[in-house]
Amino acid sequence: MTPKGYTSKILLDVFENLDESYSNFHGRRLTYTANSNHPFILFETMSDGELLPTAGFEFSIVKALAGALNFTTRLIAPADGKWGGPLPNGTVVGMIGVVARREAHFAFCEISVTGIREEVIDFTYPHYIESLTLLSRAPMEKNRTFAAFAPFTPLTWLLIAISLLLIGPIIRAESWLVQVYFPVADNARNTSDALFNLFRSLVKQENLMENESSPQKITILFWYIFCFIISVLYSGMLTATLIKPSYEKPINGLTDLPTSVKEGFTLVVTGDTSMEYMFKEAKTGIYADTWKLFNHKDRSKSFVPYSIDSFDKIVKDKLVVINGQLTSRYHGAKLGSSQFYLARDTFAPQYYGAPVYPGSPFLPIFNKMLSYMTEGGLITKWVENEFRQVSTRNNIIQESGPRAFTVIHLQAAFYVLPIGFVISSIAFAMEVISLYLKSS
Template sequence: IGIWYSNNTLAMNATSLDINVSETLANKTLIVTTILESPYVMRKGNYQEYQGNDQYEGFCVDMLRELADILKCSFRIKLVDDGLYGAPEPNGSWTGMVGELINRKADLAVAGFTITSEREKVIDFSKPFMTLGISILYRVHLGRKPGYFSFLDPFSPAVWLFMLLAYLAVSCVLFLAARLSPYEWYNPHPCLQGHKDMLENQYTLGNSLWFPVGGFMQQGSEIMPRALSTRCVSGVWWMFTLIIISSYTANLAAFLTVQRMEVPIESPDDLADQTNIEYGTIHGGSTMTFFMNSRYQTYQRMWNYMHSKQPSVFVKSTEEGIARVVNSKYAFLLESTMNEYYRKLNCNLTQIGGLLDTKGYGIGMPLGSPFREEITMAILHLQENNRLEILKRRWWEGGQCPKEEDHRAKGLGMENIGGIFVVLICGLIIAVFVAIMEFVWSTRCSSETDEVRPHSCPRQHHRPTPVGPHGNTPTLTPLTCCDVVWTYLLACYSTSVGV
């Protein structure tokens, strides 16, 4: 055990605890009752070609082989006759695997077999080999995948429409404020004395439309407001665009990369507060007993609903419950380990909320079984050596659903941001088209004579040209294309009304 040294110290020797196998268990063949349930016990795809235990595979089958090596015994697997875990009958008898243990038809019950106080009264259990809890399984509706124009998704169509209306409103208010305020009118040539009537306003209709665009794109503009009124309009618009751009940027990455899941319920309370989605569990299982005996108000409401809807909301097996979840509006209440297993097989399934309770799976034995201590010690030995965790990883991992890390590792493709390039190409095409139209318009106006009618090709009207003190003519600011178009529209309107 240890060595005592002269300096009054004791050195303990670390030794492994050997499992003492009793003579009644060594070289004995134990009958194991079980139930088919993935991934605990399953038939092989070609099980007809095998005999005995070789027909089966799964977590519990591998665990039995590990226990057989430790306990120096063998097992013979048989399926329970009625396909049930075990529940009490009104006459006091038990169904399923519990009934077979009580009637001594089997020595052990190995499956996803929940340890409950009610079962402990009639059979014995080993220490739990797996800890779990009740959870809710439901299917999800995946939103549309990110497309070419996913960059528009952070805002709803209504928000985009109101932003367009806000832009037009700001442009109009800016144009009117600049026209009404005397401080936006200025003399471009202040050195020319005696010609103070030569005033210009930088906020033409085109510039009033361009200035908010520069602010919205956070690029600024060469046009700076002079009057207090136009500065107020500019400041409010800049604050508006700051909030909008910040909100858009914060949500853009998620909408470009994530295919959002639509789940109508998020907790057991949400499930209990509605009746549109049915929910239930395996009939006669430990989960049904949990809700039936629970004193928690939410769980009592859920049991009252299930009891009023029976037998329609109860299923006979986990596979039947999973199929019902996939094909209808049905939430399945089952153990968290099974929830995890089926979520990795079907990407349209998800867990709602956390665990409703905490419990464990154990190996069942007849009451007063002489094998209980040896089997418990063997299970503890497997847990200490991490063998049970290795077996769980083997049977729970390898599903078809990718991990979340795989989604985060992928870069953005053209299917995510292709719409940006479409907008760029369309903008370039429009710019080239407008440039051609400006060239044609300028060429046409230059070729026309002064006798052309105003509504055919309006002249560029200026205020009287001032003459400098030395007889020279100062350079005037040329009118923009927008000013020409605006003058042309006014001329057409004046002609049509007979002015």
């Protein structure tokens, strides 16, 4: 009682404390949805049709939540197998649709937090952050057909050929001049004889030319020096070139994709996901340019239900798969890391959260528990545990150090020899025809 009248005091909270109410579900069963997507979550289909989760760091998160909040779980998969989201016609597909229609309480499966998805569902705090990257086959050795010519550039070979063609006429001209001014000198040389013998200098460091005059000796001396430099450099560079493997240029980022597509690679991404949407909606810039590189004539080639299903086809079918770093690293290591190449550049950071239906009363407690797990390093530990279980039996240990030359390295020599036989046969046939014409 106060001078102004009676007052009352409310002793009970008007609004329910959700943290306290949902800190214990008292054994209630919650349904969640996911696609089988290791290392995030992996499940098996039992004989009765039930889904049994068996591995994945997000499955560890679900188990931790269930244990801490005292609830049991039932796993269902979206009928269309998609990650999904709202479509222009108003329908919501994939895991996002399952949660939005309240067919499941929440979802866990590498689901990126995006604005368009938040129009139909709510997200927990992000529990894992990573960027997208490119996974392709390991760079293969370049074609070694003409490795024997690799030590010099085409221009260098051209200058050597010109020098060789000029030295014969020069020696012939010197020989003629000496004969004109010194008729007693016995050093006449025709052009073909001089060219042949000086070519021997280039390949064997010797020739059969004798009784040269002083001008010729000086010319041949400097020709020897020229041949010595060319021969030594060629031998050293050829050995270094053949011992050290030469590989294709690796695919390290989006800027490398135009060249890769021209070389026969196919760009692959999981269809109907935020990754496809990101490229599709880009109007300008590198993402818009990348969108044009996908195979739009046959969408099944570039937009697949699960991009991880394409990992074992990367080597054979020349694919470049766009996916998160974690998934790419995991499956690349599982199938044999020596066969795959993970791009150095990353792009488009992804924030993974758990979708819950709009207005879910347990969202605050889920956020609190996920914060505890993230800050305590538990999620990082669970991710590392998944990698420890990856089999690396398929990895091939690359040899180091010098290695023996093979036919692949020296095949140019075996091509040059039959080409010479063909040319000599043509020359022989022409001489026979010439003699026949003269005799007739």
